[in-house]
Amino acid sequence: xxxxxxxxxxxxxxxxxxxxxxxxxxxxxxxxxxxxxxxxxxxxxxxxxxxxxxxxxxxxxxxxxxxxxxxxxxxxxxxxxxxxxxxxxxxxxxxxxxxxxxxxxxxxxxxxxxxxxxxxxxxxxxxxxxxxxxxxxxxxxxxxxxxxxxxxxxxxxxxxxxxxxxxxxxxxxxxxxxxxxxxxxxxxxxxxxxxxxxxxxxxxxxxxxxxxxxxxxxxxxxxxxxxxxxxxxxx
Numbered sequence: 457x458x459x460x461x462x463x464x465x466x467x468x469x470x471x472x473x474x475x476x477x478x479x480x481x482x483x484x485x486x487x488x489x490x491x492x493x494x495x496x497x498x499x500x501x502x503x504x505x506x507x508x509x510x511x512x513x514x515x516x517x518x519x520x521x522x523x524x525x526x527x528x529x530x531x532x533x534x535x536x537x538x539x540x541x542x543x544x545x546x547x548x549x550x551x552x553x554x555x556x557x558x559x560x561x562x563x564x565x566x567x568x569x570x571x572x573x574x575x576x577x578x579x580x581x582x583x584x585x586x587x588x589x590x591x592x593x594x595x596x597x598x599x600x601x602x603x604x605x606x607x608x609x610x611x612x613x614x615x616x617x618x619x620x621x622x623x624x625x626x627x628x629x630x631x632x633x634x635x636x637x638x639x640x641x642x643x644x645x646x647x648x649x650x651x652x653x654x655x656x657x658x659x660x661x662x663x664x665x666x667x668x669x670x671x672x673x674x675x676x677x678x679x680x681x682x683x684x685x686x687x688x689x690x691x
Contacts, residue, residue, distance in 0.1 A: 462500045468492040470578040481536045483582040484509050505541035505684035540685045543577035545675030546618055557675030561608050563667035572662040574683045575617050580652040586689040591649040594681040595632050596639035600672030607633040608671050609664045612648045616658025625661055
């Protein structure tokens with residue numbers, strides 16, 4: 457993990473703040489007891505696909521940080537790219553599994569139909585007001601079910617964090633088609649990610665009412681890039 461100085465380009469909103477890190481606009485997770493104002497210089501570190509703020513530097517926000525130029529005014533029509541790692545990956549059967557962070561779909565040997573869930577938390581809300589142009593996540597299939605390529609069914613999920621009971625599923629689409637041990641990027645409908653940015657949705661789920669095919673994907677405890685969501689946007 458590397459530690460850098462970043463410049464907040466807005467005040468802290470919820471659990472995140474928008475900041476410039478090495479000239480790139482990113483969403484940074486902020487501790488709940490740390491306040492950050494626009495222009496503050498913050499010490500950040502990267503864990504997997506997510507940046508975290510460790511603290512603020514200097515007595516007040518300088519005109520230009522040591523290792524970065526002051527943020528330029530953003531013109532109309534500015535575009536950017538943010539990467540949002542999931543805050544949690546879990547699977548619901550009749551209750552939430554706690555033995556691993558895998559993302560399951562379907563039933564194995566009649567053991568119960570599973571719903572694998574990927575929660576993105578409040579981070580996408582840092583882009584509120586932006587228009588999502590495109591989005592994709594990284595996914596890797598692990599052992600489970602037929603070895604050859606199978607196609608998952610993917611749903612938009614209302615909750616941004618794990619609820620007490622079953623997740624609430626919205627519209628669906630054909631999900632990734634992968635063989636065991638295969639990995640790659642998968643395009644997510646822009647309208648789904650726009651809903652996450654707008655705060656009306658919070659994650660992605662995998663479920664099939666027929667219980668088949670049975671598939672298992674790596675979660676955040678298995679593979680660093682698991683379901684890291686890259687969002688291209690415009691204001």
